[in-house]
Amino acid sequence: MKISEAAVAAGLDVSSVRFYERKGLINPDRGEDSNYREYTSEDIDRLKKIVLFRKIDMSIEDIKKVLLENQDITEVLESQMEKLQQDKLQIDSSIQLCQKMMDEGYTDSDTERYISYVYEAESQGQKFPDIMPVLDQISQNSGMEKVIGYPIFLKLMANTLSRRLLSVGIFLVMVIFPLTELVISIFKFLSGNGRLIVIVLWCVYSFLLISIFGKMLGITSKA
Incomplete structure (x- = not known):
């Protein structure tokens, strides 16, 4: 079945199914002559287990231990x-x-x-x-495993300092930097040295980055 059907069968939305795919919790087959993933009954069963585990607030890392590493x-x-x-x-x-x-x-x-x-x-x-676990959530949901690879990413996530340094870096790049540039462009425009189009572009860019950052925190999307 297709992703939309799998989502309905598991009681999820499509974005959540994709989120769990990115995290490596499910890996549906892709047909040789198709660009679409095909979800089997086993995939649905696994998605339902994920739903159940998330209902007791189990972390993605612990779910991986159960589903992928066969931990007791x-x-x-x-x-x-x-x-x-x-x-x-x-x-x-x-x-x-x-x-x-x-x-x-x-x-x-x-x-x-x-x-x-x-x-x-x-x-x-x-x-x-403790306010610090918020930083852990940012790093966990950053999607950086796609950039640096799972082995290195998992090692980074295993170390508290590296997790939190990563999350602070993400915050600086995705929130502080665009907002700073937006404020600078507004001041330049007000002083006669800037252009309105630059302000508009930074507004759009800031909105997109902060929206993505919100998803990392689970503010705009709850998987």
Whole structure:
């Protein structure tokens, strides 16, 4: 069957099926006389497993371990349960902090006091969300494996520092750079040294890059 049929059968949209193909989780056959991929019942079964695993927030890396590396599913599920329990502790702490801020009527002048509260709570063992995993998500969804190859990409992803350096580089190139150029072109135009067409082009370019960056974060597309 074609990709649209496979997507319906697995309860996904076409973009999600393509996303999992890019990540190497499925590899449908391509007919000798056709440029279209043909999805088998085995492909659909694998897609449904992916859907199930994603419903428990299992990472793409862990799904690969189960589907491609034949790692024991019980071990992976136990590890995932530990992660979910840690996430729950963080969410509970965030809810408590949010409620405290609402009850006490948070204002800008209270920021330092609440930061101190968080640090004190963390020193006593309470867990709050870490902002750094966002960088991991950017690097994981960057699609850089198509450029540098899977072996090197997987080695980069295995190292925390390299993952986060990659994500920071992507952020600088896809968000900071185009916005900076857009602002510069606007100032040049206002001073009489620039052209309107340049501003329009940078607006379009910035929109495209930031949209792609949003997909990496899962903001504009949830796979």
